[in-house]
């Protein structure tokens with residue numbers, strides 16, 4: 001398989017408090033804050049445990065992600081609530097449509113395998129870096145939490161040959177799969193994104209569905225300078241983690257690979273969930289979309 005890894009890239013094996021791994025911790029912190037809201041869109045009872053169990057990252061005040069006095073960070077956290085709910089609903093719909101296998105690409109500290117109700121026999125594969133997955137598994141084990149499905153973490157870099165690792169872990173290409181790429185594409189080199197989308201397409205039996213969080217155009221240009229500055233002051237320079245290579249539009253790529261593609265703008269999703277995200281325009285313009293691609297049976 002063609003690698004999307006840049007030869008000069010030394011940022012290969014991060015843990016939960018280094019490199020792009022720390023973004024998984026930040027998102028868990030936001031999900032914990034969402035869970036405490038009266039108007040919560042999702043409940044993740046494990047998110048705060050995961051957030052608290054991590055060592056304090058050097059030079060970073062990660063509490064920023066739960067700081068409700070920060071106007072833009074609150075919008076960002078509110079957005080992550082919308083995003084989590086949109087993709088929870090995506091899996092519920094896929095299960096209702098008879099899908100019994102899911103692959104969560106770059107799962108980070110996603111606890112859907114443990115917190116959602118899955119039909120009998122449902123299998124969830126999660127791909128991320130080994131230390132990120134190990135951290136999550138050990139915290140959940142310590143809490144005595146069991147998955148509500150057959151759960152298989154697959155430790156591999158998504159810029160490498162993850163297809164073989166997934167197959168070796170028992171993935172069944174002959175049945176429909178619900179795939180998710182949430183909080184992933186901005187971190188991948190353009191070539192790794194292209195390879196990822198074509199690999200998912202090749203592995204998707206009729207009836208499969210693929211949900212993607214997508215920012216149109218160049219990733220960093222959309223991030224609010226005010227928010228980036230606030231995060232940087234807290235030692236969390238998210239823009240340096242983004243990959244700024246020019247890349248193809250994910251929805252367009254998937255349509256060209258034979259998927260039926262539906263796009264929902266973040267603003268529209270937040271309106272249908274009655275979540276006021278008026279500030280999202282400043283956080284990342286109108287670039288945010290949820291893309292859901294389907295393959296007919």
Ligand SMILES: C[S@@+](CC[C@H](N)C(=O)[O-])C[C@H]1O[C@@H](n2cnc3c(N)ncnc32)[C@H](O)[C@@H]1O
Nearest residue numbers: 023024027106107108128129157158159182183
């Ligand atoms: C923003 S977090 C999102 C995690 C999760 N999807 C969520 O929404 O909670 C980004 C995740 O992408 C993972 N990631 C980024 N690049 C990756 C790569 N090349 N291979 C495997 N995982 C990767 C990171 O380890 C991290 O867990």
